[in-house]
Structures are given as structure tokens and as C-alpha cells.
Amino acid sequence: MNLYERYANEIAELIRSGMLRPGDRLPSVRAASAARGLSRTTIFEAYYLLETRGLVEARSRSGYYVKGDLAPAEITAPDDSRPNGRARTVDIGQLIFELLGSLNRREFVPLGSAFPSPSLFPLTRLARHLGSEMRDFDPWRLVEDLAPGNEALRRHIVLRYAMDGMVIAPTEVVLTNGAMEGLNLSLQAVTRPGNVVVVESPTFYAALQALDRLQLRALEVATSPACGIDIDALAAALKRHRVAACWLMPHFQNPLGSSMPDDRKKALVALLAEHEIPLIEDDVYAELYFGAKKPLPAKALDAKGLVIHCGSFSKCLAPGYRVGWVSGGRFAAKIEQMRLMYTLSPAIPSEAAIAAYLDRGGYDRHLRRLRAALARYLAIAMEAVQTHFPAGTRMSAPQGGYFLWLELPESVDTTKLHALARERGISLAPGPLFSTDRRSMHCLRLNYGHCGDRRFAAAMQTVGQLAAALMQG
């Protein structure tokens, strides 16, 4: 552990124990530096880390303060899901396309969006790299880079894995048109039509769509809004069903925001290894952790090449550039071939610009800022839920990402709430989007990645009022 982490942990302990209270000012950087014999940089980094963890906030020209307490006692997490244990064909129908039609338009306050605010990203620098890289680009590379893809970018991906202690061969990394293509190809690589695939309950609607497209059956397994899929329930399901693959998001799961603790991930990987079942690990929010360090991918625990790790730059660096990747384990070559047949390659300029950005440095600085912003937004969003939503509303407590899962009182039909909110210029992602059988009728996925939008507070108030009205309705 670094010096600054150690110091940050001390402060965190003081906050947790109540020695430091909400609103208390932390010692100034200068004073703390003198008192502890640590460099100012170290103190600053410690405070910064505490900020990214959501424990303190910087006030302009005034210093760091312990944040207004979110009073964990008042927040009740939603119950673990209890799906019915049957493998089902998927038909989530038109609701999803209606939703997609509205959630990305600026006239809607994007509480239902799947993306964080694009203003959080270093778009100007990326644009500069686009222009300068392509201006001097060797024309040959426009075809050479189609397969296996921009070499510098693949090297950076491998290096970042290495920083996390993972040894991934460059040949295992397949660049894709966003993680979406990577996930779809991975699923196709390990299944045949009619197969059963395990997903979390609730799960990301794009996973359900992919299953539908490939004529696969979804087996939803009980999932905790805090720590992810239930391993005992999974083990029981594997006894009852012949399962071809699992598609899971171990970290900051969409829509729950849940994260699997390391020992649970270990148990997961061991269980699947025993059954020789491939795991498609959707890890697109990997960089958006609020804790001290990036959670360990399930991939890191895999000795058999069964885990396919899917990542992306869309959620952490370059939205709209459509560059993701797959570390395909034993399926890498097959996935690469499928991509060549399907889309040939991601856009060469997008790959080149991202590679140049990573070359020049500054990515980690950007990520620290991004994480700090999202952690701050989470606090704002949770406070807004507590202030404006009906009593009895439960919510998850994500440790990263930008989704909060809300469980409203049972009488609130969130598809109705979605329709009402839409009339008022607010998009919502109602619970039924995230399951095969339209459960979670009274749940919402709330995107808090747009808290910087000046319309956010008023929109939360409106949605809270609409929900209250529906309860009485």
C-alpha cells in the first residue's frame, strides 16, 4: 500500500468511527504535511482518493470537508432477486426500442440513459489526436490495421492488464466495435441455437436481446443488489440445466450496480471451471470504481481459458468512437474470425486516436477525475432519491459505475411512470426492461451519470411526485 493510501485509510477510519463528522474540515494540506512528515503531494493524493471514495469533498479555496452523511441506516437495499428457475426464450419486444428512441435525445433529461454525460470525457484531446494521427497516417495501415487491429492499441490494452497483475497475450486481444459487438460475438462463439445461458436477475437488456437474436434461452439466477449473482443458486441451476455459457457483470452491474467480492468471484470461476462452462465477463465499467483500487476481473482467476473478458473505451474515455475489445481465452481466434466476417474491423481512425491518447499519457489522471465526478454524482443522486421519492423506496449502494437500482413501493408500475415522465421530458429505464418475464415492475434503473445536468434535481423531484401520484392512483 502506498503512503497516501495508508494516510487516506486512517482518515476514512476516523470518519467511519465518527471521530470526524459530516461538515468537519480536514487538516490543510500544509498542516497535515508538516504534522505527519509526509510530502504535500502525498497528502493531496490521499485527500483526492478520499474524494473519489465519496467520503470528503473539496470546497473551492477552502479545503477538504467530510461529506454530508448519507446515513446508511436510512437506506434499505432492495431484496435479492428470486427468479423462477426456468430457462425462457426471450421476447422483450418493442418497449426497449421505444425507450432507445427517447433516451439519447437532449430534449429528455436522461435518467434512463445507458451512457454517462459525454461532457465528462477528454473529447477535445481525442479530437486533436484524430486529426493529427490520421493526417500523417500511412495509407497502407488503413488496410493493414483491419486485422488483427491497431498494434499500439492492443499493446496498451495488454499493458493495462499487466498493471492489474494479469498476463494476457496480445494475440488474445480482439478489438471490436464497442463492447456490444464483443459480447455478441463471444456469445455466438460459445453457443448453438436453443442453448441455455445463465444471466443475472435482473440483467442488462442488451444481453437479453443478444440471447433473443441467437435463439438462446435465458436462465436468470438470483442476484444480490450488493454482491452479485448467488453462487449457491447458480450451483443449483447448473445441476438442473445443461448450461452453455454464463453472461455476467461482476462489477457495477447494469442495472443493479452490484459488485461481487473477490471470494465470490473465486467461487464462481471454480464452479464454472468444474463444469467447463465459459464465462462471458462484461466488464465495461471496470475503470469506474470508487474504491481504492480496480476490482479484480474474474478473468484474473481463470486458469482454463474459459473466461472471455469484454472491455470498452466507450464508458471511460471515448464515447461514440466504438472501440471495445475481447480477451477471448481459448475462444479468441474464433471470435477474431467472426469479427472479420461480420464487421471486418472497428474504425481505424477511432483505434488510432485512442492509441495516441494512451501513448501520450494522462489517461489515469482523466480516470481519477471521472471517478471522482461519478462518486460525487452518486451522493447527489442518493440524496435526491431520499428527498423526493416515496417513503419505502429502496436503493442499491453501487461501488462504481453510474447506475443506481431503485425499488419503489409495489403499487408503482414503472412502465406507467416511464410514460408519464416521458411526457414531461424525462427518460426512465423501467424494471421490466431487465428481465425475460417483465418482473421488477416497480423498479427503475437510475443513471446518475448526468447529475451535472442542471435539469437533474427538478427531474428527480418530478419523477418522485409522479411516483407518489401513481401510488395513490
Add this chain to the structure above:
Amino acid sequence: MNLYERYANEIAELIRSGMLRPGDRLPSVRAASAARGLSRTTIFEAYYLLETRGLVEARSRSGYYVKGDLAPAEITAPDDSRPNGRARTVDIGQLIFELLGSLNRREFVPLGSAFPSPSLFPLTRLARHLGSEMRDFDPWRLVEDLAPGNEALRRHIVLRYAMDGMVIAPTEVVLTNGAMEGLNLSLQAVTRPGNVVVVESPTFYAALQALDRLQLRALEVATSPACGIDIDALAAALKRHRVAACWLMPHFQNPLGSSMPDDRKKALVALLAEHEIPLIEDDVYAELYFGAKKPLPAKALDAKGLVIHCGSFSKCLAPGYRVGWVSGGRFAAKIEQMRLMYTLSPAIPSEAAIAAYLDRGGYDRHLRRLRAALARYLAIAMEAVQTHFPAGTRMSAPQGGYFLWLELPESVDTTKLHALARERGISLAPGPLFSTDRRSMHCLRLNYGHCGDRRFAAAMQTVGQLAAALMQG
């Protein structure tokens, strides 16, 4: 017809009739202008058109000359294909991936490549647009443009259709990750696993791969290297088989270089309309015509929304940018939804740069230059085949695009030729890549879009010698 086209046609007729012979100098622009009472610009445009048709050549500071005759009498076209009439599952196996592994690497002379030389494209201008568009890009548009895609670009596509006399609704245009994704999605939108799909014989290997991926059966129909699929053979096939869709390239077909005359296209569209069979029209080389005007897409003749027209900027403007489109007819909404589920969107910067390029003008000027270069390259390539390849080698006479189909003497196994050429740093696309049953064993698809490569002539000589050696066993 324009004045310049009329004048060009007169000259062309003089050349055809032998009044003007190879090496003859055309009247100077000034003299012709005075003699005919036409503006110099008109004369110049006429000569330019003749140049793009490959009939005359400009010699620096000296004027225009009738080109060295390609002596049509000496060129024998390959026979029409005669596939066996059975619908077959597809398995083109590893050959294709071996090939893809080498054909885009600069150490190979790319006679087997699927791409024309990237040096033929306005890459610097596109790079400028990438940088400047994205620098000032409204961050919101990074998500807004995901669906239904860059509005300006879709408007340009619709306008270009309009210039060709086609009325296409903007809602019908679905932007895709290159035409590859468009073709794949179109095929999936109109078929179910196990269905039979008609393709040309021989056909583009990516079509065969797409059929394989979707578990479809290919029905190859007799095709003329000059004028495309045989309508009588198709009609007979439709009587014997229940066909779910046709995937055809009416213009500058890959690999034959064949082009369907308008009346044949009319008969095709009428026949398919009668059977209510969707046509996937792969028209990615549409802009690369050597004649006076762009051939009319089958889509233009379709009254029932059954024709899905697939286009791309990859072959005519922006290789590697991965932007194509589909005009999906009655299947447009379905194709758009599938793309949202599969890759979400093409790269937003690529779309924006191409839209900006089209906004600023100059596209048609670039296309004229590109067509002139390819037409010149075709003449060079045909001459090289005649000079270096074994006697009895036949070749097609493409009217556009950059593929020439060669039929070598029957004793030449082109998969062996491919292996030998590869050892000598030359890539080739052997005939068996283009059929389900590895026919066309003695055929080659020759990419002449790299004739500007200084290694081209020597490579052609080498391949010719290797072929001759193979004949002698």
C-alpha cells in the same frame, strides 16, 4: 445526354470503327473547340470521359492519344458458370482466413487483396475533417448520433440517390459498420436458419461466410462473367427450390467483374417481385463505373420494397473508416433495430468526417479521378495478363470496380499457385474461395487496384511464370 458525352460518344465510335487507331492523336482541345463550336471545357470533359473509359490516354504536354488497343479479339471471356443446382451448406474453412492473414500486409504485393490502393483516396482531407469536426463537436451528439445516425450524412446519401433519379426516404437509410455489417444484417433480417439463399456463381466469399454463420444454404446460379446472373437459370431454380432471399452484386461483381444490363436487372426485379423474394443488392462498387454514367441499381426498379440496397464509403472514399449504409425497403426498421442490438452504431467521428467531406464538395471530382485511375489500371493489368500469363488464359472485361477474373488453363491449380506466390511475397485470391464446392480451381480473382504499386509488373510476371511451371507439372 450532355454535350460532352455526345462528343465523347462520337469519338468512341470513331475508335471502335477503326477510323481512329491506337496511337493516333486526338484533335487538340483548342482545335476541336474551334471546329465544333463547343467550349474548351466541353471538349476537355469529353476527353476526360474517354480517358475514364480507357479509350484514350493523356500524355503530358502533348495531348490525348488513342490507347494501345487491347485487341478484344485476343481476349476470350471465361465461360458462364454452370453450378450443379443443389442448395448446399457452406464450409469454406480455413483457406479464407489464411488468405486474409496475408493479403493486407505490405510485404505482399496485394494481387489477392479485396481493397484498392489506399493511396487513391483523399485521406489528408478526410483527416482534416476528422480533427476539425470532432474538435467542435457537441458532446451530446456522441450519444444522439448513435441512432438513427448522423443526420447530415444520411441526407447526403439520400441526395445522391436523388441525383441518380431514386427517391429514398431518409428513414429507409440505416448507417452500418461498413457494407459488411449492412449485408450481414440484411441477410439475417430476411432469413431463418436452414433457408436457401441464391448467390451468383462464383460469388464473394464474405457472402458465403455470412450464409455459413447464419446456417443458411447457398444455391449458386449460373452467372456470366460479362452480364451477371442468368435470369432463365434463376427462374428455373426458383421453381425447384423455396428461396428465402437473393444476395447479388449487379455491378462490377466480386469476383467476376460482371455487370447486369438494365433489361436483365428489370427481369430480375420482376421475377423476384412475382415470388415475393427479397433481393440483397450488394452495390459497394457503384461509384467505380468506367462508362458514361452510374449504372442503375436494381433498387431503382423495385416497387414493392423488396430490394435492400447496400452501399459503402470504404471502396470509393474512406477506406478503414467503416461507414456503410443500407436502404432497407420494407425491412429498414428491422435492420436498424438489429444494428442497435449488435454494434449500436458506426463510429461517430467517421460518420462526422465523411459528412463534412460531402458538405464541402469535391467528392465528385475525387470520384472522377479515382475512376480514371482504375480504368487506366485495368488496361495495364489486362496487358500484363496477355504478356505474362500462359496462352489460353481467359479474362473478364469489367466495366468498373477493380477485379478481373482470370481463367487459367485447366491444369493450373490456383490454390497451389497461391501458395507458391505467397512464398515470393505475392498474395492471390484463388478461385475456390468463391464457391461452396471449391470449383473454379483454375481461376483467380486479380485485384488491379494496386497497379500503381511499382512491384505490380514484376509480380504479374512472376505469377505468370509460376502458372506456366505448374502447367508443366
